[in-house]
Amino acid sequence: MTAARATAAALALGACAVLSACGGDGGGAGRPELSVSGAYIPQPPMADMAAGYLTVRNTGRAADTLTAVTSPLSRDVTLHTTTGTRMRQVGSLPVPADGELRLAGGGSHLMFAGLAHRPEVGEKIRLTLRFAVSAPLTVTVPVQPLTYRPGG
Template identity: 40%
Template sequence: MTALARTRTPLIVAGIVVAAVVAAIAWVSTGHAGPMKISDLRVTGAYVPQPASPDVAAAYFTVTNSGNVPAVLTGVHTDVSDMSMMHENTGTTMTMLHSVTVPAHGTVAFSPGRYHIMIESPARALKQGDHVTLMLSFAKLGQITVTAPVMPVGYRPPAPNP
């Protein structure tokens, strides 16, 4: 082996090691390392308008995903009913959903006229000032529990500040 080859080989190996370390640091610092965690999700603004009929109620909230991969909401249960379903309104059609995907670094709002939770046959009359516990189940992540106040009939939350 020549003197040039003996000098070049360690430099090549050192270059490969440095490149691997830089790539690993870049991977970790951009958040690509590690799996999605339930702590990457935040549920805010939950409320239930006081229902006009005692037979059905609706729940609304916003889910924010700060993680690098989508999160899939697979169901919502409540402490006031054995039957709660996710629905989507599109025009004049309401469709039951089996899941709703919250995109990576995104937000999904369950709001009147779009997504909502339909609470069938509440066990008790829901009146303004009451509270409903919502348990949101996310595929492969677990559950988030939030408390939703019952608001006046026709309540609409204030628009968020820009």
């Protein structure tokens, strides 16, 4: 093979690699595009424990996973699921592509243990959500009355 042909072949191979990395949807691949809405913390009836609810919307073509939540309110924020009457702690929660992860009463939710203080109605609590793929999202969450029901 001549030097000119070898150079042409190398350039063609490199161009194919660049196009496949940048072009199309990569066979369904893409990036998650996350946003948070409807977040709130009901004022806890106890001074040492609280719950949190929110929706993570993913308008991207790739799924992601909520892996952790941190907050100045508590050094121990955990993810939980509820099936029937059984609540259990989990290490992560899926955020489907072009879908949402809904944390709501009676279902998946956040638990805050060992509170730094008992939050009051109207107070704003900062949460940082961490994901397997996406950059962390920081949101400010209002404390609502214990009887608050979104959309109600």
